Amino acid sequence: MKKGSSEVFSFKSRRQQRLDDGGQINRLEPINFTFDGKKFTGFEGDTLASALLANGVRLVGRSFKYHRPRGIYSAGIEEPNALVALRSGDRHEPNTRATAVELFPGLEAKSQNRWPNLLLDYLQINNLLSPFLSAGFYYKTFMGLPGWHFYEYFIRKAAGMGDGTKFKDPDKYDKKHMHCDILIVGGGPTGIAAAVTAGRAGARVILLDNHPTLGGQLNGELFFLDEKPAHYWIEKCVEELDDMEHVTIATRTSAFGYYDSDVVNAIESVSDHLPEPPDYQCRQRLWQIRAKRVILATGATERxxxxxxxxxxxxxxxxxxxxxxxxxxxxxxxxxxxxxxxxxxxxxxxxxxxxxxxxxxxxxxxxxxxxxxxxxxxxxxxxxxxxxxxxxxxxxxxxxxxxxxxxxxxxxxxxxxxxxxxxxxxxxxxGWSPNVHLYCHSGGKPVYNDAVEAFVPGALSQNGHSAGAAKGSFSLNDCLHEGHDIASTLVKALNFESAKQIIPETNEKNIVPIEALWRVPGKGKKFVDLQDDVTESDITLAHREGYVSVEHLKRYTTLGMGTDQGKTSNLNGQAIMAQEKAEPIEKIGTTTFRPPYTPITMGTLAGRDIGLSYKHTRRSAMHNWHKQNGAIFVEAGQWLRPQYYLDELEQPSKENMDTAINREVQTVRTSVGLVDVSTLGKIDIQGKDSAEFLNRVYTNGWTKLPIGKARYGIMLREDGLVFDDGTTSRLDECHYFMTTTTSNAAAVLSHMEYYLQVQWPDLDVKVTSVTEQWAAMALAGPKSREVLSKLLPTRNVDNESFPFMGVREFDIEGVPARIFRISFSGELSYEINVPADFGEFIWQRVLEVGRTYNIRPYGTEAMGIMRIEKGHVAGPELDGRMTAADLGLQKLLSTKKDFIGSKMMDREGLKDKNRPRLVGLIPVDKTSRVKSGAILVKDPTLAPPVPKLGHVSSSAYLSPTLGHPISLGFVSGDIIETSKKVWAVSPLHNESHELEITDPIFYDQKSERLHD
Amino acid sequence: MLIINCPLCGPRDHAEFTYIGDATKNRPKSDDISNDDAWYDYVYLRDNPKGLHEELWQHSFGCRCFVKVVRNTVTHQIIATGMPKEDLILDEKGFERSV
Known part of the structure; x- marks a missing residue:
């Protein structure tokens, strides 16, 4: 088609259709907007749809599948046809309903699903091909053939909705929690009447309506109430409600879901009717409303x-x-x-x-x-x-x-x-279908009502009471009375004095009953679902092919699967199926309505919980020091921990990650280092049965632990597998202090609370998390004792006074400190715990005192390498699948007592000698970097399936102490005994390396460095 | 969206709670030597009832109390709550709706 002809057509069709007077628009406020690039003018109070119609625009879109020209079909949220893309750039929003978009200055809208333009859409050929494009066509035709993935792209492109934007959403979204006695959904005649009655009774009321003003259907009709136009009554009621402090009216707020415990979620469109949100204002706000009673005055939708x-x-x-x-x-x-x-x-x-x-x-x-x-x-x-x-x-x-x-x-x-x-x-x-969606969300099952030829709410589920048109009462008089009556019943149930309201007289005529007409005989395309291009013949085809249940009908034909969720189409489709099956409609039933009632933005659901606010960030008390001193941080769960420090003695630092880590390890092995271990879980245990409790929770014995001593222990789950490890110290007769791994801190606490509260309530023990109350740092290295003695000049910290696994409470510079002589690195080491507020002060003090020994802070990487060198198990080894024996910790299993897991740990499969167990692994070439998670096999060249012999759990790409890479891993018992070598394969990275199996302790096997 | 009535704190949003599991399982006594079946049942076997279910929740973001909850798995209605070892007596019909 030539350019000229489309202009001729537009000229012909564009006739001003605005009436000279009347309506609820403000003719003094003209608003300019564009549709497909053409400029138009509407008025304040218009929707995009009404402004387009006023400008004589009838063609606004192309249909989903056949690309048929479509116009504006409705005047509300049920619109199946007039879907347009709104705004541009990062605020571009596809598939908005022109009938629900309030006009704002500069509004930009574009039609969708057409190419190159609305009048000339090449894919309208689909309409001519339509005899072939019946329900299930694409699947029947293409799915069996090779290359579905090839066709799929073009098929999806040919049928469809608008395109999304790939830009970041520039707007803010908020959430709000509200409580009320009575929530009224829908501000039409029913809802207003109910609000007045409930408000007068003194109940806390929230009244929601998705339109800019209250009135509902009254705004679209010429009704007289007490012989005056209805808006007089609306204004009078709104004025009265506005004066009641306990009544909240929320317009432009759409309830989209009714959940358990009478929670209704709604979206308030705070700024959608504006060109963009004002400064500091959100675009939309999610309301989560908990109501004692809900009145569903949600109205009805015409079919x-x-x-x-x-x-x-x-x-x-x-x-x-x-x-x-x-x-x-x-x-x-x-x-x-x-x-x-x-x-x-x-x-x-x-x-x-x-x-x-x-x-x-x-x-x-x-x-x-x-x-x-x-x-x-x-x-x-x-x-x-x-x-x-x-x-x-x-x-x-x-x-x-x-x-x-x-x-x-x-x-x-x-x-x-x-x-x-x-x-x-x-x-x-x-005819009209009650909007039973929210009632259905609440758990209700709608029933078919022959008198109104529609599904109406059935028995009450939860406390959501339907009234008015939503209940199938379509006369205005009934709506007003039902609104008043239900509100007055509910306020009484909530112990309010019921209030009187005189319901105005209406000018309605008696109603002659509807006679169902589900389809008209004829040969052309009879659309049931306009948005999804589902025709009557698609439904009869589905019936012939056996897709007769409503759920199958929906999925086979896509009936009701569009953004409108079949608001105008569901019942017609179900009724046609009922006729085909020669069954009553109530036997056919409805598909399940699920939230949301109308499309909602992802932004509203996310609210402010995005970016850094998506989850908590936990920082230790020394965080600021780390940040100012070259730390590179790593996320450990919610914690931010220094991974390593770039040495800033030279500016800019000449170090990289590898050299920094290497230096940190060597510092600790040869001199002294300091690491922040505040993230370890810390649990305070008190009570006279604490020792007995620890005895049941840990696998080893605890009754003989003296005051002033720490002990390492492992915990099992009831199924006999290892749960967590850590040290616990006895601070006093009935006072213990437990540490857990960083990642299991919360789980261990809950685990212990469970046994104390549910299984052994007779034990006198209290457990409390003190992770955040104590800042902890490990002073490690052969010079650590010298640093400690300088820190505590008046105390004797020699090997006899403060032996390995000793615990002492000292003051450092007036700060009460608990010092534990325990070691994760394999060196002589003291873990210093001080109240969190003094963490940074003591940390700096230790570094100051240690300066003469070249003390340096070290991060999690160096710590991890040293524990691998020492063969200590950590998170990657304690993966929930290991027995104590798998980890080489069978010596910690007491045979003299019962403990959690002791009954199940001796099962046959867990005692199997061939279970993979902890080993050390060294690449044969002494240089290859083996990835943790690599699978161990006998021969990497074998064709799959290759038997798995184990896996690599932790890897140090270079042990600075040994001069080559080392790993920890698990290898089947029989392999350890028969073979000295395995291959680590990592097919995703296309890597394989030959490894030598060794003892898991690479460094100081006799642990001499810890004890002296 | 559930409201759980914590016996110590009163009615609270379920977001404050952590679901623990079936409350009907009793841990075999420690001195039940080699009572394998009882242990197997306690550790591994769980029913998936349609209707009323006794379960444990922990008020993790509150008093940390373990709460026994009788919940209808079909409607999600919470019929009763109490301390872990409390016997919760139920009306046969379960929850009576007001109004």
């Missing part, structure tokens, strides 16, 4: 009718046509046909006629026509065609004519030859 070509721009829901006329003062068309199976069509006809739209005919499929409309119909000269249906429509880019035919008595055929009338608006009403 389309299913007939041939029912998707053209110009076809819309009757209630939407009324809302455009009444609320937005927009003519959605100039010549209208109305197609209905209930009284809604008549209301629509009158509202349209009132603003000068020519109403050609009301096509009513019912046998019985409401007589009470006759007078007004005659006055306005509107023709009613009873027992008739719209058989087909015409007009490619927008409706231009409608075919009307008479329905046979059984409703299965068209009796007479259809006749054609010209029309650019076809307002349809297939």
């Amino acid at each position: 389309p009718l299913v007939f041939s070509n029912n998707d053209r721009p110009g076809v819309m829901l009757a209630s939407a046509a009324r809302r455009y006329v009444n609320q937005y003062a927009v003519r959605p068309g100039n010549k209208a046909v109305i197609f209905t199976n209930n009284d809604d069509g008549y209301k629509t006809a009158f509202d349209l006629a009132r603003v000068g739209i020519e109403v050609v005919a009301v096509v009513d499929s019912r046998k019985k026509i409401p007589e009470h409309f006759e007078k007004e119909l005659n006055e306005k000269e509107i023709e009613v065609i009873p027992r008739s249906v719209v058989v087909d429509t015409h007009g490619y880019f927008g409706l231009n004519s409608v075919e009307i035919g008479t329905l046979s008595q059984d409703g299965k055929t068209i009796e007479s030859n259809p006749f054609i009338v010209s029309a650019d608006l076809l307002a349809v009403s297939g």
Whole structure:
């Protein structure tokens, strides 16, 4: 198509459709916006959809699968067609519903799923191919063939929604927790009436509505309450509610999920109606509301009718046509046909006629026509065609004519030859479906109600009470009364004095019952789900192929799987399936409604818990010193620990990671170093049964541990496998101090609390975490005693006074300190614990005192290398799959007592001699870096499956002490005995290295350095 | 979204609690020498009941008390809470809704 022709078309179609007066728009505040790059003007109070219609824009998108031209179908959140991409750059947001987007200055919207543009969309060829593109087509055709991955890309591209943005979201999101007596979801007539009653009774009330103003359906209709337009009543109520301090009204706030314990989550659109959020303001806010009682006044959604070509721009829901006329003062068309199976069509006809739209005919499929409309119909000269249906429509880019035919008595055929009338608006009403979504989230099961031909809430689940249209009561009078009644019942249940409210008189006419019309006979495409392009024939096909349960129907045809979650389509689809199966609809049932009710942003769910706030960062008391002194940090769980320090004696430092670590190890091995070990779990244990308790928790004996001594121990789980290790010291008769590994600190505490509270409540023991209360540092190296004695000039710290595994409480510079002579590095070592607030002070003091011995701080890497050299097990070895014997710690298993795990640890499989057990591993070439996690095999050249002999658990790429790489690992017992070598393979890295099996203790096997 | 009534602290959000597991399992007495089946049952066997379930939760971000909770696994309703060794007497219908 040439450029010129599209302009001609736009020119023709773009006729101003705004009414001169009326509506709830502010004509003094014009707002400029663009759609697909073209400039338009709307008014304050418009939605994007109403502003587009006011500018004569009817074609706004292409359909999901067939790329058929589509227009605006509804006037609310249920919109299946008019999905547009909003804004640009990092605020670009696809698939927003034009009917729910409030107009703001500079709004930029683009149509979706078309290429190159809306009028000329090359993929409209799918519409011609549509006889082949039925439900399940792609899978049936392509899935069996080789190369699905190749086709998939093009298929996904051809069918689809808008594209997301890859930019970081620039906006902030917040969360808010709220509590109330009565939460009212929906600020329509029911919700307002309920809020007034509950508010007057004094209950704490929260009233939510997803629109900018309260009123709900009243805003879209011409109702009179006590002979005045309804908005007078709304304003009066809102004024009264605003004056009540215990009532919160939240507009632009959409409840999207009803969860356990009567928790309702809602999203408040704080800044979506603005070009961008004001400074310091969030874009959206998540409300988590805990209510004692919930009133679900969520209203109802009008259903389309299913007939041939029912998707053209110009076809819309009757209630939407009324809302455009009444609320937005927009003519959605100039010549209208109305197609209905209930009284809604008549209301629509009158509202349209009132603003000068020519109403050609009301096509009513019912046998019985409401007589009470006759007078007004005659006055306005509107023709009613009873027992008739719209058989087909015409007009490619927008409706231009409608075919009307008479329905046979059984409703299965068209009796007479259809006749054609010209029309650019076809307002349809297939009846109303209560919005039972939140009720279903709460656990409720909806039941089918024949009188209103829809699913309505069934038995109460939790405390969410439906009222008004949400309960299937569609008359305004019923809504107002039900709102008042339920609120008055609930306030009484919550022990408030019930309050009176005089419900205003309405001007409604009696309602003539709906007669179901689920589909109109005819050959064209009859869309059931407009968003997913699911047609009536897809449903009959699903039936023929056996996908008859609603859950299968949904997944096979994609019925109701779009962003609208089938708000307009579900019931029609289920009813057609019921007809095919010749079963009542209640037997077919509904699919499960799950949150969210309307699409929500990921940002709101994340709130502020992003980036650094995603999880806690724990820092030791010495963190600032580390930071100022060249530390490179590593994350250890939530902790930040110095991994190594770049020596800053020279600026800039000439060191790299390897040289720094190497230097740190050598410093400790030859002189003295200081490492921050504050992250170890620390648990204070007190009570007269503490020794007995430790005896049951640890595998070794504890009753004889004297005061002033520490002991190493391991804990098992009940299944007999090793849980954690650490040292525990006896500080006093009934006072112990336990350390755990950094990663198991919380788990060990909970483990002990479980036994104390649940299994052995008779034991007099209290356990408390003191990890954060004590700063801890290990002073390690052959010169450590000299540093300590300079630190404690008045104390005797020689080997006799302060022996290995001794514990002493001293004052350092007036700071109370606990000093433990324990070692992880394999050197003479003292762990100094001081109250956290003095951590940095003492740390600096130790370094100052140690300066003459060239003391240097060291990090986790150097610490890790030294413990591997010493063959100490740590987290990678204590992986929850090891027995004490696997770790070479069988000597710690007491045979004289019961302890946790003692019953299960002797099971056959755990005693197997061939279980992999701890060994040292050295690369045969003395240079290869073996990755921890590498698998050990006999021969790397074997074709898989290759028997696994074990794995490498920890690796030091270079042991500075030994001059070559070393590793710890586990190797099957029989291999250790028969073979001296294994291969470590790491297929992901395409590496294999031959390793020599050695003793796991590489350094100071007799532990002489610790004891002297 | 559950509210768990901690016997020491009162009703609290379940986010303050850690789920521990089945509360119906009794640890065999330490002097039950070689009672293998009892130990096997205690360590490994768990029922997955549809309906009422007695379970332990720990009020980890509160008083650290272990709480016995009777919960309906179908509706998630919490019928009763108490101390770990408390016998919780249940109405046959379970939870009665007010109103």
